[in-house]
Amino acid sequence: MEMQFGQLYYRNMPRKLLIIVLLLSCLSAAADTGLPAYVLQLPASVSTVLIAETDTATLHQFGVARDGLVAAETTRMSIGQNGVAKQRTGDRRTPLGIYFVVEELDTSGLNEKYGPVAFPLDYPNAWDSINNRTGYGIWIHGVAPDGGIRPKRDTDGCIALPNDQLLSLKPYLSPSQTPVIVTRQIRKASEQEIETTRELLLDALDAWVSSYRRGDWNRFLSSYAQEFVYRGMSLAEWSAYRLHSVGSRKIEDYTVADVLLLADPEDEGLFLSRFRQEVTEDGQTVATTKRLYWRKSATGRFQIVAEDNG
Numbered sequence: 001m002e003m004q005f006g007q008l009y010y011r012n013m014p015r016k017l018l019i020i021v022l023l024l025s026c027l028s029a030a031a032d033t034g035l036p037a038y039v040l041q042l043p044a045s046v047s048t049v050l051i052a053e054t055d056t057a058t059l060h061q062f063g064v065a066r067d068g069l070v071a072a073e074t075t076r077m078s079i080g081q082n083g084v085a086k087q088r089t090g091d092r093r094t095p096l097g098i099y100f101v102v103e104e105l106d107t108s109g110l111n112e113k114y115g116p117v118a119f120p121l122d123y124p125n126a127w128d129s130i131n132n133r134t135g136y137g138i139w140i141h142g143v144a145p146d147g148g149i150r151p152k153r154d155t156d157g158c159i160a161l162p163n164d165q166l167l168s169l170k171p172y173l174s175p176s177q178t179p180v181i182v183t184r185q186i187r188k189a190s191e192q193e194i195e196t197t198r199e200l201l202l203d204a205l206d207a208w209v210s211s212y213r214r215g216d217w218n219r220f221l222s223s224y225a226q227e228f229v230y231r232g233m234s235l236a237e238w239s240a241y242r243l244h245s246v247g248s249r250k251i252e253d254y255t256v257a258d259v260l261l262l263a264d265p266e267d268e269g270l271f272l273s274r275f276r277q278e279v280t281e282d283g284q285t286v287a288t289t290k291r292l293y294w295r296k297s298a299t300g301r302f303q304i305v306a307e308d309n310g
Helices: 023-027 126-130 163-172 191-214 217-221 235-246
Strands: 039-041 048-053 058-065 068-076 097-100 117-120 139-141 153-155 179-183 253-263 270-281 284-296 302-309
Touching: 039 191, 058 163, 068 163, 117 163, 126 284, 126 302, 179 253, 191 217, 191 253, 191 270, 191 284, 191 302, 217 235
Parallel strands: 048 179
Antiparallel strands: 039 253, 048 058, 058 068, 097 179, 117 139, 253 270, 270 284, 284 302
């Protein structure tokens, strides 16, 4: 039986999987109170969140415990020689935004400056590409053995950690799962602010999912903003392509699971929903990971400005 709008199961996940928790006990030593404003909802598949705070050159590790998000470890880090806000290849800046660990690299055959292991991030992502940001090879990696403490700004754009800290972190980094939020300074929000934003974003996602499941393409396309761009196509061009590719097909089933919701640290009003989707047509089911980038308007409406798979 099809679930009705507003009743999609991921709205009713166990409380321990939602980021509406009393983190204050874990941050009681902090001068200000509140939660990291970026984490709205985590699925069970995500056990660790990293927030790289570039102003203080500090990497914050948060774990997901039974009662919610908890602060775990902090470690000193080095960033790009020219600071942050990467724009182009070779500018030696560290990108700001939401990224994910892609894989674990064996660095034994590389220059010793990369340390014992490295974890590439998915820079540039779809939002970077829309904003014409170029470059590649942004990693979390170690340092040369006996190289001493690296300065705050000392990489080509990567995040470099002391080797012992990197090896301690290694078991918690899962390819295609672990989010890495790179921000100038951690922004805090109250539980109520986070919950309100989460509910509004889930309402928008509900509408998108429900219209796709029913094949209501007019309502489906209304979820997209006028400035939406997909691989060089404008909204009008992409809408025509989308209607041609799926408009005449019969969708037998469409399910969404493992919903992750994050707020962009650099572009206020920009949010990411990432989830696993399964589409069944003609008895065949295809599973993919979907990313939707949402913009919150001045009136509070959420619309999609970019999307991607992976």
